[in-house]
Amino acid sequence: xPDSPDSPDSIHAPTRALRLGIAGPVGTGKSSLIxxxxxxxxxxxxxxxxxxxxxxxxDAQMLRAAGVLDPARIRAVETGACPHTAIRDDIxxxxxxxxxxxxxxxxxxxxxxxxxxxxxxxxxxxxLVDAQIFVxxxxxxxxxxxxxxxxxxxADLLVVNKIDLAEYVEVDHELxxxxxxxxxxxxxxxxxxxxxxxxxxxxxxxxxxxLVAHRDGTxxxxxxxxxxxHAHTDGTVHSHEHAAHTP
Amino acid sequence: xLLLGDARLPTGGHTQSGGLEPALLAGMxxxxxxxxxxxxxxxxTLVDAATAVVALRTLRAGGAVELVEQxxxxxxxxxxxxxxxxxxxxxxxxLLTRLxxxxxRPVRRGExxxxxxxxxxxxxxxxxxxxxxxxxxxxxxxxxxxxxxxAPLDPVDTVAWALDVAPLVERVVAQVADLRTPADIPAPAAxxxxxxxxxxxxxxxxxxxA
Numbered sequence: 001x002p003d004s005p006d007s008p009d010s011i012h013a014p015t016r017a018l019r020l021g022i023a024g025p026v027g028t029g030k031s032s033l034i035x036x037x038x039x040x041x042x043x044x045x046x047x048x049x050x051x052x053x054x055x056x057x058x059d060a061q062m063l064r065a066a067g068v069l070d071p072a073r074i075r076a077v078e079t080g081a082c083p084h085t086a087i088r089d090d091i092x093x094x095x096x097x098x099x100x101x102x103x104x105x106x107x108x109x110x111x112x113x114x115x116x117x118x119x120x121x122x123x124x125x126x127x128l129v130d131a132q133i134f135v136x137x138x139x140x141x142x143x144x145x146x147x148x149x150x151x152x153x154x155a156d157l158l159v160v161n162k163i164d165l166a167e168y169v170e171v172d173h174e175l176x177x178x179x180x181x182x183x184x185x186x187x188x189x190x191x192x193x194x195x196x197x198x199x200x201x202x203x204x205x206x207x208x209x210x211l212v213a214h215r216d217g218t219x220x221x222x223x224x225x226x227x228x229x230h231a232h233t234d235g236t237v238h239s240h241e242h243a244a245h246t247p
Numbered sequence: 248x249l250l251l252g253d254a255r256l257p258t259g260g261h262t263q264s265g266g267l268e269p270a271l272l273a274g275m276x277x278x279x280x281x282x283x284x285x286x287x288x289x290x291x292t293l294v295d296a297a298t299a300v301v302a303l304r305t306l307r308a309g310g311a312v313e314l315v316e317q318x319x320x321x322x323x324x325x326x327x328x329x330x331x332x333x334x335x336x337x338x339x340x341x342l343l344t345r346l347x348x349x350x351x352r353p354v355r356r357g358e359x360x361x362x363x364x365x366x367x368x369x370x371x372x373x374x375x376x377x378x379x380x381x382x383x384x385x386x387x388x389x390x391x392x393x394x395x396x397x398a399p400l401d402p403v404d405t406v407a408w409a410l411d412v413a414p415l416v417e418r419v420v421a422q423v424a425d426l427r428t429p430a431d432i433p434a435p436a437a438x439x440x441x442x443x444x445x446x447x448x449x450x451x452x453x454x455x456x457a
């Protein structure tokens with residue numbers, strides 16, 4: 001799409017935030033991760049959130065009730081029971097919600113887009129987000145990483161969540177993280193628990209580093225699934241011939 | 248025209264149920280969905296099809312569509328229903344922006360769906376009767392597709408429903424085909440459905456936007 005300095009969708013405009021997608025199966029802690037990020041970064045960054053609830057605005061309500069962000073900065077988008085479609089094949093409703101948030105609260109640094117939760121094949125289109133985190137948890141079973149999928153293999157960051165619960169569900173979370181690294185050709189993997197401050201700090205650091213890279217143009221949007229047109233911070237929009245490429 | 252009628256057109260249609268989810272939440276029986284389709288075609292869908300045709304003629308004549316939009320709004324009393332239509336309109340505008348390599352304009356409020364689709368029809372040289380047919384087809388299929396998510400059905404049943412209302416669709420197309428001015432747009436109302444949809448903005452459990 002063409003860009004001009006004064007259009008709200010222009011990646012040169014001061015209102016163009018880093019758009020960060022949070023994907024992963026239902027119940028792995030996507031909303032909780034977003035609440036944690038808001039709590040940790042709200043005093044440093046201007047943040048907006050778009051949630052894609054499946055059947056309620058439960059996630060949006062939970063985030064509003066958590067008091068981590070001005071409730072007006074949290075928007076719920078209904079997906080007609082098609083959470084996969086809403087982040088991949090037809091991003092219209094989400095793209096409009098993101099653009100509205102950026103315009104209403106300009107300048108935003110970061111817009112978090114939470115997928116409604118789907119299966120292991122659901123990943124964001126790079127036309128909607130600049131980077132994405134794929135969230136698994138130890139309670140989903142230690143073998144999920146080995147099952148693989150585009151999000152596990154190629155999301156910008158893989159999070160293994162709720163590591164504080166690992167001993168109760170008899171999962172070796174360090175092994176899960178290790179297997180994640182193997183499955184991802186060295187792309188980052190983070191074991192996370194919101195009860196372990198050092199892991200929360202590592203997550204916040206990753207987001208801030210990605211924001212810096214996005215702003216200086218060194219962050220390359222990577223599509224975990226089939227390649228679709230995406231934007232670069234130098235103003236170019238293009239597609240890639242091949243599905244797999246590394247930054 | 249086939250593109251405009253394709254559910255895979257990326258304009259956000261999957262977020263809509265054509266008022267069906269609010270109707271079922273309000274207690275309408277799933278067995279009444281075929282009758283709901285008929286009622287809609289005779290009322291709100293007729294208004295939308297007529298609005299689209301008048302907007303297309305206005306655009307082709309180089310006129311302004313504001314009066315057409317006002318006529319549509321006067322026939323669509325719930326602001327919740329108007330807002331849902333305007334959100335869909337933004338999806339179509341997003342597509343048109345891409346087709347014409349236009350700079351996205353800073354819209355905060357879209358044009359209603361029938362006018363946004365009329366702009367695409369003008370761009371793609373779609374005839375007025377085909378435009379009216381697309382508006383009807385899209386509305387019928389929005390309800391049918393949403394019905395599969397909301398009621399226990401065999402998907403082939405909804406195809407039969409769509410075919411059953413095809414003669415009515417053709418009557419709507421004939422009724423609006425020659426309309427030219429905003430005052431020509433008929434003004435039938437479906438007050439119960441409007442009230443149901445109006446309540447949807449605050450419904451606690453929902454899959455669809457409208």
